[in-house]
Amino acid sequence: MALLGIDLGTSSVKVIVQDTQGRTLSVSKVGYTVMAPQPGWSESDPNEWWSATVSAVQTAIAQVPQAEITAIGLSGQMHGVVLTDEKGLPQRPAMLWADTRAQAELERYRKFPASLRERLANPLVPGMAGPMLCWLAEHEVFSYQKARWALQPKDWLRLRLTGEVATDPSDASATLLYDLQADGWADDIIALLGLKRHLLPPILPSGTIAGRLSAQTAEALSLPVGLPVATGAADTAAAALGTGLFTPGPIQLTLGTGAQLIQLSLKPIADLTGRTHLYRAADGVHWYTMAAVQNAGLALDWVRQMLNVTWDDVYASAAVSPGADGLLFLPYLTRERAHHPSLSSKGAFLGMRIDHRREHLLHAALEGVAFGIRVAFEALPEADKATALRLAGGGSEHPAWRQMLADILNRELLTVDTPAASVRGAALLSGIASGIWADALETTSIAPHTSLIAAPEKGRVAAYNRVYTRYLESINK
Numbered sequence: 124m125a126l127l128g129i130d131l132g133t134s135s136v137k138v139i140v141q142d143t144q145g146r147t148l149s150v151s152k153v154g155y156t157v158m159a160p161q162p163g164w165s166e167s168d169p170n171e172w173w174s175a176t177v178s179a180v181q182t183a184i185a186q187v188p189q190a191e192i193t194a195i196g197l198s199g200q201m202h203g204v205v206l207t208d209e210k211g212l213p214q215r216p217a218m219l220w221a222d223t224r225a226q227a228e229l230e231r232y233r234k235f236p237a238s239l240r241e242r243l244a245n246p247l248v249p250g251m252a253g254p255m256l257c258w259l260a261e262h263e264v265f266s267y268q269k270a271r272w273a274l275q276p277k278d279w280l281r282l283r284l285t286g287e288v289a290t291d292p293s294d295a296s297a298t299l300l301y302d303l304q305a306d307g308w309a310d311d312i313i314a315l316l317g318l319k320r321h322l323l324p325p326i327l328p329s330g331t332i333a334g335r336l337s338a339q340t341a342e343a344l345s346l347p348v349g350l351p352v353a354t355g356a357a358d359t360a361a362a363a364l365g366t367g368l369f370t371p372g373p374i375q376l377t378l379g380t381g382a383q384l385i386q387l388s389l390k391p392i393a394d395l396t397g398r399t400h401l402y403r404a405a406d407g408v409h410w411y412t413m414a415a416v417q418n419a420g421l422a423l424d425w426v427r428q429m430l431n432v433t434w435d436d437v438y439a440s441a442a443v444s445p446g447a448d449g450l451l452f453l454p455y456l457t458r459e460r461a462h463h464p465s466l467s468s469k470g471a472f473l474g475m476r477i478d479h480r481r482e483h484l485l486h487a488a489l490e491g492v493a494f495g496i497r498v499a500f501e502a503l504p505e506a507d508k509a510t511a512l513r514l515a516g517g518g519s520e521h522p523a524w525r526q527m528l529a530d531i532l533n534r535e536l537l538t539v540d541t542p543a544a545s546v547r548g549a550a551l552l553s554g555i556a557s558g559i560w561a562d563a564l565e566t567t568s569i570a571p572h573t574s575l576i577a578a579p580e581k582g583r584v585a586a587y588n589r590v591y592t593r594y595l596e597s598i599n600k
């Protein structure tokens with residue numbers, strides 16, 4: 124028996140085949156495009172997601188022809204919106220979390236009385252389904268009026284796989300349309316925003332069967348018809364499950380296109396400073412506090428492409444001394460989230476000189492992204508108490524980069540022994556849905572081990588602290 128996990132990330136889809144002891148049998152990954160057709164817009168074509176998914180699933184299962192897949196689980200990038208017709212056909216490109224076009228629509232939220240804002244329990248961010256639907260209703264009346272569903276990315280994928288429509292609490296709670304106190308869609312807020320309530324799907328627990336593989340998709344994926352497909356979870360929530368994070372206390376940093384720092388809690392306690400998010404976890408028991416960085420791998424990838432270099436070139440630049448000989452990079456290519464002191468910050472290389480070389484630019488980019496992560500980390504209410512961080516995500520794998528992060532965050536880093544946290548979480552949810560484990564907590568017995576992979580080195584910590592002071596001065600200007 125084997126489980127198939129699919130994680131529809133921002134830059135790529137990852138697929139895992141896993142046995143019921145949690146051992147990875149095979150993995151695959153296929154990338155797709157994130158488009159910026161206008162300044163501040165961030166979109167992807169769901170049809171590209173679909174062809175990438177077909178190819179990644181076929182690659183993963185071809186590596187283990189003897190594995191009998193018994194269930195499928197999903198996770199995916201959060202917050203965005205896919206407008207579809209009744210059958211799941213996209214009405215326009217998907218709008219993603221990095222999209223900032225709906226800033227003016229946030230004004231509608233700001234006019235809500237405090238009692239309503241409290242129930243949303245989250246800072247206002249334009250790249251979330253709520254504000255983006257308001258934008259669509261105003262600016263793309265035709266596609267909004269024609270739409271039958273407004274879905275999260277992984278929920279669109281499930282509809283494509285099974286023909287069934289659903290979402291789960293971890294994704295629904297990250298739309299700015301969810302009542303964290305009542306634990307369901309915020310019907311009165313949706314009505315006040317003037318949005319159509321019926322666009323939003325029913326909410327099912329993450330670890331239940333939400334549909335079965337249709338004949339048409341089964342053939343495309345070379346999998347049996349009728350395979351159960353679990354509801355699944357938001358990628359950050361699935362990453363916590365996939366790394367065996369089941370208790371409040373430890374802080375986990377997941378580094379991909381974006382970066383997320385999360386800590387579980389037993390109650391839905393909102394951050395009164397309004398700097399961090401509060402969402403539902405995938406285990407059905409916890410909530411989690413999250414500081415999310417928009418400009419992480421996204422900014423590194425932009426620099427890499429602009430300078431036409433490889434990822435190896437980017438990470439090799441970690442060897443350049445702290446401070447990159449006076450060169451500073453501000454990674455704010457898209458508007459940051461609420462933890463950031465100056466939301467109008469723009470991206471920049473500061474202090475460029477004729478003697479700077481390409482490796483200085485690359486090193487400054489790594490530093491700038493790590494400093495951005497430090498700003499978010501320091502916004503977490505319990506950051507001071509943490510002596511170590513758990514590290515996961517496809518953007519955290521290079522040893523020299525991990526060492527820079529340990530030095531810049533001045534924390535030990537514990538790596539979780541799993542190739543891809545979110546997709547592993549997705550596969551585990553399919554096991555829970557199909558009865559292999561009674562609940563998320565039962566998967567603790569097969570949780571991956573953590574081990575120390577980087578410890579801060581005093582001299583470099585001090586050197587990076589000096590550069591960080593300059594960085595903070597630059598973003599506060």
Ligand SMILES: Nc1ncnc2c1ncn2[C@@H]1O[C@H](COP(=O)(O)OP(=O)(O)O)[C@@H](O)[C@H]1O
Binds near residue numbers: 135380435
């Ligand atoms: N070939 C590579 N080698 C090393 N790091 C990479 C490579 N490709 C991408 N990355 C890093 O990983 C990030 C993507 O991580 P991943 O977890 O796959 O992202 P997502 O879930 O956002 O699709 C990139 O933004 C970049 O920082």
Ligand SMILES: O=C(CO)[C@@H](O)[C@H](O)COP(=O)(O)O
Binds near residue numbers: 133199220382415
């Ligand atoms: O925006 C957030 C969390 O707020 C991310 O969880 C996104 O869902 C993107 O994740 P990656 O694709 O970068 O892993």
